[in-house]
Amino acid sequence: MHYEDWNALLTTHFFNETAAHTPVYLFVDDDLLREISPPGMIDASAHDPVADFETAVRTVIYGNDPFGLIFERTLGWRDKGRPGHPPFVGVLAATVLAASRMTSAPGVGRGNHSFYRPLRRILKLPGTGIPEGYDVVIRRLWEELETWLNDHGGRYGSPTAHTHSTLTYVGWALSQSVLSRDDHDRIVDFLHEQGPASRKLDTESLIGEFEVWAYRHHITQRLRRALTDKSTRLLVGEVIQRELESSGRSPSRDSTAASSSHNRRPPGAFSQNPAPLRLTWPDDGMPDGVAIQLDSVGEDIKRQLIEDGVADPHTTGWVELFSQDEITPGKTFTISVAGNILTLPGRDCYVLEADELLGVWREVPYAEVGIEHRVLVREELAQQAKSVMSECGSQRHRSPRRVPVPEGWVGFSEYIPKQAEDTVMDSLGALAPPRHHGARLVGGLPLTPHSNEYLPGGVPDLVVPVSPCSGNVGLTLQGRPLNVAEARSGGRVILSEHIESVGSHTIEAGPRSLTINVTRGQRNSVPSPSLVLPLRQDGMFSLRPHRYTETRHDSPKTKDIGPEDSLSTTLCGALISPPSRSPVPPRPRSPGIRGEEGSLPELSNESSEVKTTSWDLLLEWCSEYGNGTFEAFRRAHDWLSERYAPCTGKWSRTLSRLQRLGHVEVDWEYRRWSVAPTVLATLSDEAHMMLVGARSRRLLERIDHLAEEEDPHLRALAKDIAADPPRPQRNGPPVRMVSAEGRHAQELCSFLGIGWAPRAAEQLAARLPTLKAMLDEGQPVTGPAGENPHFLRPEDPEPWQPVTKAEQWGAYQYEGHGKCRYAYHIRGTSFIADKHAVIYAGLFRSRRRVVSYDPEHRELRVDARFPLPLLHARAAILSSGTLPRYERSDRAEHSYQVHPAIEPRVADQIIGSLQQDAFDLH
Numbered sequence: 001m002h003y004e005d006w007n008a009l010l011t012t013h014f015f016n017e018t019a020a021h022t023p024v025y026l027f028v029d030d031d032l033l034r035e036i037s038p039p040g041m042i043d044a045s046a047h048d049p050v051a052d053f054e055t056a057v058r059t060v061i062y063g064n065d066p067f068g069l070i071f072e073r074t075l076g077w078r079d080k081g082r083p084g085h086p087p088f089v090g091v092l093a094a095t096v097l098a099a100s101r102m103t104s105a106p107g108v109g110r111g112n113h114s115f116y117r118p119l120r121r122i123l124k125l126p127g128t129g130i131p132e133g134y135d136v137v138i139r140r141l142w143e144e145l146e147t148w149l150n151d152h153g154g155r156y157g158s159p160t161a162h163t164h165s166t167l168t169y170v171g172w173a174l175s176q177s178v179l180s181r182d183d184h185d186r187i188v189d190f191l192h193e194q195g196p197a198s199r200k201l202d203t204e205s206l207i208g209e210f211e212v213w214a215y216r217h218h219i220t221q222r223l224r225r226a227l228t229d230k231s232t233r234l235l236v237g238e239v240i241q242r243e244l245e246s247s248g249r250s251p252s253r254d255s256t257a258a259s260s261s262h263n264r265r266p267p268g269a270f271s272q273n274p275a276p277l278r279l280t281w282p283d284d285g286m287p288d289g290v291a292i293q294l295d296s297v298g299e300d301i302k303r304q305l306i307e308d309g310v311a312d313p314h315t316t317g318w319v320e321l322f323s324q325d326e327i328t329p330g331k332t333f334t335i336s337v338a339g340n341i342l343t344l345p346g347r348d349c350y351v352l353e354a355d356e357l358l359g360v361w362r363e364v365p366y367a368e369v370g371i372e373h374r375v376l377v378r379e380e381l382a383q384q385a386k387s388v389m390s391e392c393g394s395q396r397h398r399s400p401r402r403v404p405v406p407e408g409w410v411g412f413s414e415y416i417p418k419q420a421e422d423t424v425m426d427s428l429g430a431l432a433p434p435r436h437h438g439a440r441l442v443g444g445l446p447l448t449p450h451s452n453e454y455l456p457g458g459v460p461d462l463v464v465p466v467s468p469c470s471g472n473v474g475l476t477l478q479g480r481p482l483n484v485a486e487a488r489s490g491g492r493v494i495l496s497e498h499i500e501s502v503g504s505h506t507i508e509a510g511p512r513s514l515t516i517n518v519t520r521g522q523r524n525s526v527p528s529p530s531l532v533l534p535l536r537q538d539g540m541f542s543l544r545p546h547r548y549t550e551t552r553h554d555s556p557k558t559k560d561i562g563p564e565d566s567l568s569t570t571l572c573g574a575l576i577s578p579p580s581r582s583p584v585p586p587r588p589r590s591p592g593i594r595g596e597e598g599s600l601p602e603l604s605n606e607s608s609e610v611k612t613t614s615w616d617l618l619l620e621w622c623s624e625y626g627n628g629t630f631e632a633f634r635r636a637h638d639w640l641s642e643r644y645a646p647c648t649g650k651w652s653r654t655l656s657r658l659q660r661l662g663h664v665e666v667d668w669e670y671r672r673w674s675v676a677p678t679v680l681a682t683l684s685d686e687a688h689m690m691l692v693g694a695r696s697r698r699l700l701e702r703i704d705h706l707a708e709e710e711d712p713h714l715r716a717l718a719k720d721i722a723a724d725p726p727r728p729q730r731n732g733p734p735v736r737m738v739s740a741e742g743r744h745a746q747e748l749c750s751f752l753g754i755g756w757a758p759r760a761a762e763q764l765a766a767r768l769p770t771l772k773a774m775l776d777e778g779q780p781v782t783g784p785a786g787e788n789p790h791f792l793r794p795e796d797p798e799p800w801q802p803v804t805k806a807e808q809w810g811a812y813q814y815e816g817h818g819k820c821r822y823a824y825h826i827r828g829t830s831f832i833a834d835k836h837a838v839i840y841a842g843l844f845r846s847r848r849r850v851v852s853y854d855p856e857h858r859e860l861r862v863d864a865r866f867p868l869p870l871l872h873a874r875a876a877i878l879s880s881g882t883l884p885r886y887e888r889s890d891r892a893e894h895s896y897q898v899h900p901a902i903e904p905r906v907a908d909q910i911i912g913s914l915q916q917d918a919f920d921l922h
Helices: 003-013 032-034 050-056 067-081 089-100 112-123 134-151 170-178 181-200 203-218 221-230 230-247 299-307 381-392 426-431 487-488 614-625 632-645 652-662 697-704 712-717 742-752 760-765 771-776 836-845 868-878 904-913
Strands: 278-283 289-294 318-321 333-337 340-344 349-357 358-365 372-377 409-415 440-442 461-465 476-477 491-493 501-511 512-518 569-571 575-576 627-629 662-668 674-676 679-682 688-692 721-724 725-727 733-737 735-739 756-757 779-781 787-792 801-802 809-816 819-826 829-832 851-854 859-863 885-888 895-899
Touching: 003 032, 003 050, 003 333, 032 050, 032 340, 032 614, 050 089, 067 134, 067 203, 067 340, 067 712, 089 134, 170 230, 181 203, 181 221, 181 230, 181 476, 203 230, 203 289, 203 760, 221 230, 299 333, 299 340, 299 575, 318 688, 318 756, 349 426, 349 632, 372 381, 381 409, 381 426, 461 501, 614 632, 614 652, 614 674, 627 632, 632 674, 632 836, 652 662, 652 868, 679 742, 679 760, 697 742, 721 742, 742 756, 760 904, 771 836, 787 836, 809 836, 819 836, 836 895, 851 904, 868 895, 868 904, 885 904
Parallel strands: 679 756
Antiparallel strands: 278 289, 278 358, 289 318, 333 340, 349 358, 349 372, 372 409, 440 461, 461 491, 476 501, 501 512, 569 575, 627 674, 662 674, 679 688, 688 735, 721 735, 725 733, 779 829, 787 801, 787 809, 809 819, 819 829, 851 859, 859 895, 885 895
8 A cells, every 4th residue: 555545544444533522542553453454455565554554654754854755745735725635644653653562661651762663663663762853843733633533623523632732742652551441541541530529620630530440341451551651641640631621512423433542431431421320228228218419410310309409409429219110129220210221230249338428338349448337148149259358458347237238148347447449349349448548638627518617626637548559648747758657668658656746737648638628616606406306285295306497418307397386485406485385383492503412422532633525525526526327427437436435335326325415416317416515514412513415625615714705894803713624534524514603604605606505404314205296206117017926024134025927915126128117016016216215105004113212312323224214314413413323132133324513393293294103123
């Protein structure tokens, strides 16, 4: 074939109407020349299309001025108005062919030294280095190609050739040869999966995300080398960026017709089709939910989700979708939204990460070092999955006992990989953290979800990924190197050991830059409640939390109540009205403030000097964060327990204790919590007031330093108000108290904008719900309330005894959906209700008394196997401000909870509302 034939063949192959408005790369290598050469047209003496092409190019590139002839032809073609095909495409193809044959010098990468040698061999030019005229002519030829394409308005494609800052002359050819046609197709696949969210990333971030994606998918060795070569890595990023930019303005084209070009997928496809769905798994339910990221879908889909009530106009990030169709792991699930088909791909292995805003475990493309995951894998792959998790450094992964999984599947929890693993079979590839993923901040006490602002003492950790073949990771803090072992070997860096001051701190970890802002909190006022316990129509409190105001983050799924349903003030998280319906009669004040009759009990034998513990920081974080999901609380709790003296063994127990103390309200059904408004509540002696609810750092500092306040009224109050030192207690946050006369304390509350609750325990006890009221709030069911029923027999050492079915009247415990449910069975109907309400109804049915009062010592004693219901326990705790202590009786095999400093009236109301005064004590 003559040069003109090759030139026309290459021009029509690359620059045609099927490539309209898309980036076109003149990628030429030996395989492509053999692929496009027409049969029977090759010179018989050449035997090979590649050799024939090289011979043809040498007919226009030769002599002492090798590029002079082609340059003259180009100028003539230009002067005639650029008719037909450009005459120089074959020459440019030869330079790209040379670039495809470049080799890398060890530790240097590709450059001039490896380009001109193959170029001279193709053109049969003697000598070394850059050929004469190459630097001027080749640049002009690429510019002419760009002008020709632009003159046709993108009809034959969009130009992509450009030079490189360090490879000025070689960069033109290199920009075309870095990636093959298949490589470009893989980039389009990547952008298709990423969706429009990728538009928000810069070039370096795009490269990083593509590396992670490429680690999970099959890509060519050429592309892998390009990603690791310093001289071509940025070129790959530029290619991705160009494909991304073109997708937003290119009309789609038929993919079949496009197969003749290197861009085989319609360029706009990934932007027109939304990102795939993700499987979700509730903490104690079946993995049968689905979520989608709003940022990755089009406006039509987002608008439809808003109209359907799935999202609101201000929602960002992930939202859960609800479908009537069954979602089965392992099977592809599709759903239509606004005419678009959303797809949840079926997989053999799912890796999920906790989503704090959704309150569920959400599927992620791959596991990450230092992050806790859940894993759902087919039963036949379970042993291989365990091996992979162990190879990735995980030691704690286990199969949860009470978390249900579909038949034929195995679930694992607490999978925390510590390193990447390079050899993992495709079906289990999501288990291995990507080797190229950057450093990440984990844990800490953020002020808001996904925020870079943290409380002092709550600085997050830095996870540095590592793999057996990776090198050291350079780590600096504020420009100073951090010489820590984790930076050299990978793992978790405890940044709190290096960051102690408030302010902004910048961390450089390899190519990634991270910023942490340490602040002393943003709460200048008391947070409004998002969950409250309202009054019922009969004047008693409800145990079912309701949503009272707009939440700070996303709203809980609870019933709304407004001012017309509720009343004006709060009492330790519960809504109350002025005590007009059930007024509490006045009572003489107990004498003395400290050390006399009527004083508070000793809280602990520990020193009065209290060090900051996880309890202090956890309550401060709750006060700043405001409200959130159980997952957000669990993460903060578990991270704190690793850094400081632990709260308790389990986060749910800690949350329950904060709830009983009145610091938070909890919706256990919908798995949400909300900090309660700050209230200064007087205790039983009326000389001490305890801070209940939110305790922000700024509020505590103001109370502790009233004499330093700018307001002269507050400075005057400092003479009559004494802020007591924090009093430590076991298994709970230190008690913060104020000693003052009632009128002074009330005035203080008015100035600080916090609540005032005189004789809080008595107010609460006067409105405690009865057993019947608590059961009435339950859900009646006529059939079985769950699986594996257990009947309450309080006289046995193990009170819950298994039975075949619910026949007797009384309290039952069921297992279902991964958690225990409690129901009271009577007359063929079961009432699923609050656990403690069901238990005390069962105790009443069994005529068993487990609560008693000792008037001499003013103590309420409760069988530790049957703790008081929430509000009854809170009324007892607000009498003294302390959690109950545990005592073991010589006459019983079980322990007792002992609530101190309980007034007779409060004790009578607690015992009477539970109908524990109807029988003698056992």
